[in-house]
Amino acid sequence: MATNTMNKSEIKVIGVLERVGGFASAQELYQLLQRGGESIGLTTVYRALQSLVSDKIVDQLRREDGEAIYRLCGDNHHHHLVCKQCGSTVEIEGSAIERWTKSIAEEHGFREVGHTAEIFGICPKC
Amino acid sequence: MATNTMNKSEIKVIGVLERVGGFASAQELYQLLQRGGESIGLTTVYRALQSLVSDKIVDQLRREDGEAIYRLCGDNHHHHLVCKQCGSTVEIEGSAIERWTKSIAEEHGFREVGHTAEIFGICPKC
DNA sequence: TTGAAAATGAAAATCATTTTCATTTTCTGC
């Protein structure tokens, strides 16, 4: 249930995730909190994130390099088109992929479904 | 081009990947090679995998816990539906996503386009 | 044969994440 209380650290972490408005790693969130003058330890950031993930308030997934990244559930979800040469990025509205995900998952009886999708290539400038 | 030569270690790693027939981590592959009596160091396994990945002979992706896993690139391109609980994996035929990728990329003038897409959730058994 | 280039692997370094543990804060019943 979501009957659990939320402690101070969890509130701070949610706050910074709101400001970020997308994905960020634990280390990044920790830095942002520090810079914002918040007094909070790295360990506590990790613990707050674990707790928020298991309460389904935050989504967790992985960067290419394996680092965990987090975002508030219900942030406006989108994907990216990235240039492998210059790194420039376009945000993609992906309703087609959202439907695809949902239908595949249903077809196989999966629940609590999430997904990742990135497109990469070489941009017109490069 | 794929004109590069392949060294002994890379051949050993390909061999064990063939035997495995699916995904395995670097550490697992190293263990398997050891048990199989092959003399090869962990560092070399990592290096061989890096090289094979960059030559597009091996696919790399991430377990839920962030560990990298590898498998031989099959001729048939597909995606995965993975259970975050038990790790069981379903291979997905993704013509819808292939079209989506292509149309988005064209729309933005990108070339040499690739993509990643994974769906994860909790399987019926779990 | 010989010297340069490539490959190898043990050990050390990195780096995200988790665990430990002693301290501090919050809560509960009186």
Next chain:
DNA sequence: GCAGAAAATGAAAATGATTTTCATTTTCAA
């Protein structure tokens, strides 16, 4: 308010995958 229990906190140590260093060995072309 007050004592003691429970929860939260964070510094430091531990963990574990991966990368880097570096000295040694192997390969290969001239």
